[in-house]
Amino acid sequence: MTHGVIGTGSMGRILVEAWIRSGKLQPSELLLSNRTRAKAERLADEFPGLRVAADNREVARKSDCFFLCVKPGEFRKVLEEIRDVVREEQIVVSITSPVMVRDLEEWLPAKVAKVIPSITNAVCSGNSLFIPGSRLNREDREQLWDLFSAISRPLLVDEEHTRIxxxxxxxxxxxxxxxxxxxxxxxxxxxxxxxxxxxxxxxxxxxxxxxxxxxxxxxxxxxxxxxxxxxxxxxxxxxxxxxxxxxxxxxLFRLTHDKYHEDINKVQQSLFPEMEKKV
Ligand SMILES: NC(=O)c1ccc[n+]([C@@H]2O[C@H](COP(=O)([O-])OP(=O)(O)OC[C@H]3O[C@@H](n4cnc5c(N)ncnc54)[C@H](OP(=O)(O)O)[C@@H]3O)[C@@H](O)[C@H]2O)c1
CATH class of the missing domain: 1.10.3730.10 (ProC C-terminal domain-like)
Incomplete structure (x- = not known):
């Protein structure tokens, strides 16, 4: 089974390293892409067998399950790039809180989920936040839960509680x-x-x-x-x-929530520029 990671910055790298070091995934089960390819190649150099794809489309084409580890402002570009190669049976996971699951479901035919990791997952500790989308079946949920259980304690969270x-x-x-x-x-x-x-x-x-x-x-x-x-x-x-x-x-929490709502609006304007605000 191939697990793809699009975006090997801080969090993408943490996930890749934690899955490999915990023994949950073999390097050969992972396929990476990053805007600056050299960054993904540096990560691949550390783990023989880890593969770097030619581009995001290759990750989307060849992965059974892949993770979008880019910042909210980069989502539209990545989604436009991969949209026509994504298939219904694939699992696509966003690790970014202000991108709504239902919006990703509108963009992609795949089974969408949001799983928000934490820097504490780097030492296989702390929680990850699990927000499954409507198309995931029980097996898909178990598969993702199992993957994140190797590096964290997953917690099922309502999307409305993602920020807090x-x-x-x-x-x-x-x-x-x-x-x-x-x-x-x-x-x-x-x-x-x-x-x-x-x-x-x-x-x-x-x-x-x-x-x-x-x-x-x-x-x-x-x-x-x-x-x-x-x-x-x-x-x-x-x-x-x-x-x-x-x-x-x-x-503090009022401040984070104000910024969160601003970010949601910005993401929705970038994903659906033709529509009035959806939230
Ligand atoms: N930091 C945390 O503790 C944390 C925790 C949970 C969730 N998150 C979420 O995780 C997301 C990523 O955060 P981060 O801290 O990992 O950010 P980051 O270090 O800036 O990493 C983002 C990566 O995405 C790559 N990228 C940008 N556009 C791309 C594109 N079109 N195609 C492929 N790769 C692209 C960047 O490549 P370049 O090398 O070219 O810049 C960079 O390596 C954010 O949305 C954040 O909210 C972060």
């Missing part, structure tokens, strides 16, 4: 890394602790925290309660955090 789920699973690592960096920087500024030590402390702490929450029988709540003994320093710190973070995350 992506905020948590896909943007979340960057958001938390930013907060951790601010934590380390403040520690250095307040106490002259060497920066290297501060970064190591927050990084190793996060690694342990992840394991406690996933393997250590802790919930977010029970973990806070366990560390914050009554009258202790942590409890006072948690009070300050609750007071000062205020509406921060509400504001």
């Amino acid at each position: 789920a992506s905020d948590l699973a896909c943007c979340g690592p960057a958001f938390l890394a930013n907060l951790m960096e601010q934590m380390a920087d403040a520690a250095v500024e307040e106490t002259d602790l060497p920066r290297e030590a501060a970064v190591s402390l927050v990084t190793r702490m996060a690694q342990g925290l992840g394991r406690l929450l996933t393997e250590g029988n802790f919930t977010l709540k029970s973990l806070q309660e366990r560390v914050a003994v009554p009258g202790g320093i942590t409890r006072e710190g948690l009070h300050l955090l609750e007071r000062d973070t205020g509406t921060l995350f509400h504001d």
Whole structure:
């Protein structure tokens, strides 16, 4: 079975590497294309047997299932290029949240799904978000679920929740890394602790925290309660955090959703320029 990847940038590469390193796919089962061909060739050089196609049309023609790993603004160009070689029995997966499944179904005769990966999938961890289209049968769903189970924990998500789920699973690592960096920087500024030590402390702490929450029988709540003994320093710190973070995350999610709706409109105008806004 051939799995195609159109677009071997950051996410396309992560998927290819994770599937091969996890042993889920052999390099010879993957066929790649990328606008800048040299980028796909560099990836292929790392895994003997991995093939680079002449163009996107070859990937679309020769794959049983292929992934569109380009940015939303590139979709129309790619869809125009591959449209007339895509077949009904193929599975086509978009990894991009603002491209609607029903719009892809209008463009392509194939079985369409959206699966949004996360950078955490690079270490076969974290979630992927699974949004199947209307043409996938049970076997198709199981096949995709199985593929993503090798590198992540897939989560079935309604398309209307794609943005918020992506905020948590896909943007979340960057958001938390930013907060951790601010934590380390403040520690250095307040106490002259060497920066290297501060970064190591927050990084190793996060690694342990992840394991406690996933393997250590802790919930977010029970973990806070366990560390914050009554009258202790942590409890006072948690009070300050609750007071000062205020509406921060509400504001953050409103911002991501505003941008998401703008992106959806832009994508729909590019895919259906003749139509009024569809959402
Ligand atoms: N980054 C994340 O954590 C994340 C998580 C989930 C989903 N996503 C989604 O994944 C998508 C890709 O993101 P990314 O971070 O991988 O972006 P990226 O690093 O910019 O990769 C996009 C790739 O698409 C290639 N490309 C552009 N137009 C093409 C065309 N016409 N034909 C073939 N290849 C083409 C680009 O080629 P060139 O080498 O020529 O530039 C580039 O390698 C985005 O829509 C994003 O929303 C990202």
